[in-house]
Amino acid sequence: MTDQEIIDRINEALAEEFELEPAAMTPDATLYNALGLDSLDTVDMVIVLENAFRFKIREEEAIRKISTLGDIHRFVIGKIREREAPPG
C-alpha cells in the first residue's frame, strides 16, 4: 500500500467510527480539540486501527503521544513499513 492509501484507509475508518466530517480531517487536526475526541475514545480508536490494518498496537507506548491526525498517519505508516521490512 502507498502512504496515501494508508492515510485514506485510516481517515475512512475513523470517520465511520466517530462520525467525523471528512473536511475536518486534516493532518494537523488535533484529536481532542479539532476532532472532538476524548480519552474515552482511545480504546475505540485503537480497535478501529487494529481491525483496519490487522496488527496489534494497544500495548504501544507511542500511542500515548499521539495528539493529531497526522501523528496517527505517521504511526500507522511506520508500523506497516516495519512489518513489510525483510527480517534481519
Next chain:
Amino acid sequence: MSAGSETLPRKAGVATAGWRRFRPAAVLMNLWVYPLLIAWTLIGIVLLYPATWILARLFLRWETARISRHVTWIYGRGWLLIIAPFVQFAREGFAENRPPRPCIFVVNHLSYFDTYFMGALPFSNCVFAVRAWPFRTLFWYTAIMRLSRYLDVESLGWEATVEACRREMAGGAVMVFFPEGHRSRDGRLQRFYSGSFMAACATGAPVVPLCIAGTDTLLPPGRLWLQPARVRLRALPAVDPAGFPGELGHVALRKHVKALMASALREMRTEAAA
C-alpha cells in the same frame, strides 16, 4: 451533519422563542418546582438519607452503597411527584419488555434532568456510570455519587469500568449508562461511546435500550427555565450480547442498539407531533 449520525425529526411544540417561554404555566412551574426541589433535597440530606440508612442497616442489612442508591431512587420518585402538575410523564414498554436482572440500561441524553427520571425504573439498585463532572461538583452531589459507588468512567477507563460493572451486577445491581456521554444540543442522537457495550459483551448482561423524549422541552441544555412538557420513557426489548460475538462484537452491538433507539425515538417524536 456528519456522516453516520442519526437524524431525528425536528422537535415539535417546544416553546423556546422569546416571550413564549414566560407564559403563565411556565412561570408557575418554575415558582413551584425549584423551591420544592430545594426543599426535597434538604429533606433528603437531613431526614430521608439518615432514616433510610438506619432502617435498612438494621432490618435489611444493606451496605451503604445499596442504601444510597435506594435513597437516590426515592429522590427521583419525589421528583416525579413535584413535576406532576406540569409534566405529563408516561413510562412505556416496561410491562411487555420487563427488564431482566442483571442488565445494562443505555439511555439517550437530552437534559440535565434525565437522571432524575431514572426514579421511574423498576429497580432501585442502579449504578450510574457517568463522566467525571458529577464527582467534582456540588458537595452533596459528590457525596451521593461516592456513597452510591457510581462509576466515574473518565477516571477509571473502560477496562476498570467493565470490571466494576461485573462486580456490581454480581452483587445484584443494574447498570445505567448514557452512551452519548453528553446531552444532545439539537435533539439528534449523537455517536455512542462503546463502554457500555464492552461491558455487556464482557459480562453477558443484556442491554436494555431506554428512550427518553420530551426532557429537552422540559429543560434544554444551557437553560435554567423549565417548561411544561410531555415526557416519555420507553423501554425497548432487551438485546442479548451473545448475538454479537468476536473481538468487535461490542461495536456491532453498539450500532445495533443505536439503530433501535434512533428508530424508536423517531416514532416517539412523530407520535408527539401528531
